[in-house]
Amino acid sequence: MAPSHVLRCCQRGLAWIPVIFIALVVCWSYYAYVVELCIYTIPSTGEKIIYLVVFHLSFIMFVWSYWKTIFTRPANPSKEFCLPKAEKEQYEKEERPEAQQEILKRVASSLPLYTRTGAGAIRYCDRCQVIKPDRCHHCSACDMCVLKMDHHCPWVNNCVGFSNYKFFILFLAYSLIYCLFIAATVLQYFIKFWTSDLPDSHAKFHVLFLFFVAAMFCISILSLFTYHLWLVGKNRSTIEAFRAPVFRNGPDKNGFSLGFTKNIAQVFGDQKKYWLLPVFTSQGDGLTFPTRLVASDPEQPTVVLHPDTQSKSAEDGSIQQSSPLSESQNRLLDNHVHTNEDQGNALKSVVNTVRIEWQQINGEMQNSSAAVFMLFSIY
Numbered sequence: 001m002a003p004s005h006v007l008r009c010c011q012r013g014l015a016w017i018p019v020i021f022i023a024l025v026v027c028w029s030y031y032a033y034v035v036e037l038c039i040y041t042i043p044s045t046g047e048k049i050i051y052l053v054v055f056h057l058s059f060i061m062f063v064w065s066y067w068k069t070i071f072t073r074p075a076n077p078s079k080e081f082c083l084p085k086a087e088k089e090q091y092e093k094e095e096r097p098e099a100q101q102e103i104l105k106r107v108a109s110s111l112p113l114y115t116r117t118g119a120g121a122i123r124y125c126d127r128c129q130v131i132k133p134d135r136c137h138h139c140s141a142c143d144m145c146v147l148k149m150d151h152h153c154p155w156v157n158n159c160v161g162f163s164n165y166k167f168f169i170l171f172l173a174y175s176l177i178y179c180l181f182i183a184a185t186v187l188q189y190f191i192k193f194w195t196s197d198l199p200d201s202h203a204k205f206h207v208l209f210l211f212f213v214a215a216m217f218c219i220s221i222l223s224l225f226t227y228h229l230w231l232v233g234k235n236r237s238t239i240e241a242f243r244a245p246v247f248r249n250g251p252d253k254n255g256f257s258l259g260f261t262k263n264i265a266q267v268f269g270d271q272k273k274y275w276l277l278p279v280f281t282s283q284g285d286g287l288t289f290p291t292r293l294v295a296s297d298p299e300q301p302t303v304v305l306h307p308d309t310q311s312k313s314a315e316d317g318s319i320q321q322s323s324p325l326s327e328s329q330n331r332l333l334d335n336h337v338h339t340n341e342d343q344g345n346a347l348k349s350v351v352n353t354v355r356i357e358w359q360q361i362n363g364e365m366q367n368s369s370a371a372v373f374m375l376f377s378i379y
Contacts, residue, residue: 018157029210041203042189051185054181055182059178066171066174072163074147077133081131081132081287104122111131112134125138146161147287148165169232183211187211189207232263236253266282266283268282
């Protein structure tokens with residue numbers, strides 16, 4: 001039996017097969033479109049130039065976003081979510097799940113956690129020996145806990161999560177544009193070759209096959225891209241779409257939804273000029289997320305993570321960005337407080353108005369009683 005590390009090396013090598021397949025298809029499509037179609041088949045020079053310019057723009061953005069999706073390392077929980085040495089030793093010695101949960105609760109009381117397991121327990125990864133932040137899950141393929149994990153994609157041989165989810169969305173968008181453009185521009189020459197309006201040549205096979213491949217990928221990518229756009233609008237991951245996150249108040253599939261505009265900004269950032277570029281602009285640090293229930297959780301303390309853990313490089317698997325979503329949480333809390341104050345002021349105004357009206361009515365009743373008493377006295 002081969003050693004386990006040899007098996008892991010073989011698995012890692014085999015995992016690159018889908019990526020290599022996509023790379024080969026893309027390289028062939030580039031040759032077929034640029035050389036066989038534009039150079040050997042299209043007679044008009046102006047048409048060639050327009051097609052080549054648009055093609056290369058879509059090709060560059062597609063390859064750029066695909067590269068970023070593949071080689072952006074998944075973000076992992078910071079050291080604050082690891083058990084301290086004493087608690088870790090105590091946790092490993094304990095055999096009762098209840099006692100282990102008490103240890104986890106003590107450590108988690110100082111962490112910004114809102115989600116729980118289905119049974120209401122603290123989410124802990126025995127494999128990585130770390131308390132899972134909200135929306136964090138363990139990937140068995142990558143053998144690590146990934147912040148805001150969406151899914152493990154074999155076509156990029158990487159986990160899609162907080163650090164590269166924007167890149168993945170752009171990869172789907174630009175690959176769809178790439179396939180649509182190829183299918184639309186190749187169609188007329190596909191028909192001409194099919195109906196023998198153009199003479200048979202070595203370009204015929206490439207043009208015919210190029211249209212079929214582009215159309216096939218276009219259909220498959222369109223459904224996936226539409227689904228992920230829907231997830232972004234709802235602020236859900238693929239995992240959360242199938243299994244709603246569980247809060248202290250129970251499961252809530254819309255627990256992280258802040259409204260369509262804020263949900264979009266959480267993935268693509270506040271600056272719209274960077275939305276279409278595969279550069280990291282997502283809000284937050286991947287460890288904390290604003291929720292609709294953040295103001296109704298009295299047990300959750302205010303926690304500020306150390307800044308040094310938010311500025312680690314991608315080499316050690318930590319978060320690369322330093323714009324924590326706790327600011328968004330504070331804005332939500334401020335809005336909630338202001339709303340309560342406005343409601344309180346409105347209630348006080350109504351009470352004062354009712355009190356004044358009651359005093360007026362009471363005064364009128366006293367005047368009426370005095371008039372009736374005087375009439376009886378006269379008679």
